[in-house]
Amino acid sequence: QKEVEQNSGPLSVPEGAIASLNCTYSDRGSQSFFWYRQYSGKSPELIMFIYSNGDKEDGRFTAQLNKASQYVSLLIRDSQPSDSATYLCAVDRGGADGLTFGKGTHLIIQP
Amino acid sequence: ETGVTQSPTHLIKTRGQQVTLRCSSQSGHNTVSWYQQALGQGPQFIFQYYREEENGRGNFPPRFSGLQFPNYSSELNVNALELDDSALYLCASSLDRDDWQFFGPGTRLTVL
Numbered sequence A: 001q002k003e004v005e006q007n008s009g010p011l012s013v014p015e016g017a018i019a020s021l022n023c024t025y026s027d028r029g030s031q032s033f034f035w036y037r038q039y040s041g042k043s044p045e046l047i048m049f050i051y052s053n054g055d056k057e058d059g060r061f062t063a064q065l066n067k068a069s070q071y072v073s074l075l076i077r078d079s080q081p082s083d084s085a086t087y088l089c090a091v092d093r094g095g096a097d098g099l100t101f102g103k104g105t106h107l108i109i110q111p
Numbered sequence B: 001e002t003g004v005t006q007s008p009t010h011l012i013k014t015r016g017q018q019v020t021l022r023c024s025s026q027s028g029h030n031t032v033s034w035y036q037q038a039l040g041q042g043p044q045f046i047f048q049y050y051r052e053e054e055n056g057r058g059n060f061p062p063r064f065s066g067l068q069f070p071n072y073s074s075e076l077n078v079n080a081l082e083l084d085d086s087a088l089y090l091c092a093s094s095l096d097r098d099d100w101q102f103f104g105p106g107t108r109l110t111v112l
Helices: none
Strands: A011-014 A019-025 A031-036 A044-048 A052-058 A061-066 A069-074 A085-092 A103-111 B005-007 B010-015 B020-026 B030-037 B044-050 B051-058 B064-068 B074-078 B085-092 B106-112
Touching: A011 A069, A011 B044, A019 A103, A031 A061, A031 A069, A044 A061, A061 B051, A103 B044, B005 B085, B010 B020, B020 B044, B020 B106, B030 B064, B030 B074, B044 B064
Parallel strands: A011 A103, B010 B106
Antiparallel strands: A019 A069, A031 A044, A031 A085, A052 A061, A061 A069, A085 A103, B005 B020, B020 B074, B030 B044, B030 B085, B044 B051, B064 B074, B085 B106
16 A cells, blocks of 8 residues: 655744655655645645655755655745645656645744 | 636535536646545545546545546536545646646535
8 A cells, every 4th residue: 555654743943944844655666756735724735846866946945855765855944934834745656546645744834 | 826726615415415526627737636635634536537538546436436528627426425525625637647736726525
């Protein structure tokens, strides 16, 4: 059974600091990795994707992938109160299985 | 905004009833995926439609069924509603089968 594990939190980070969110997955056939942000009562919003081992940076966000360790992370630099949300990690092995999501990590940025 | 729309926003049904949820995909997108998100959980894949054909299905019973129309909009039908069907139902649109998925605002279904 494919699983994606995330620490549910809440993860509390001071404003301006770096928030680090982690995710592990069980399916070694996973090919694509995504981070979605979900505000309370809203739908998930795609913020980062990564396909290859290493780091990928986009503005204040950096996604990191280590396929050997089956580990994905998201770093948020200069955290803002507006970053407070639940962050969902999702993996895709391709084909017709859809995305497999973790339960999400609740991030709180303290002003 | 992703350009994906869903209707209705909220819905209340009683156990045993049937429900139809609707989704309009983003312009140019030919693939629609449906997910169920229970409170405090991540979304779970129900099924995917590609060019009007079911392209894949998650671990949901046959009473969950769907359609995709020639304009690539889609419907999710749930028969014989159960209390555990209460959830946020999300539609995600993508340019093609293996492309990034963009979610609509969701439909909140409550089964009493």
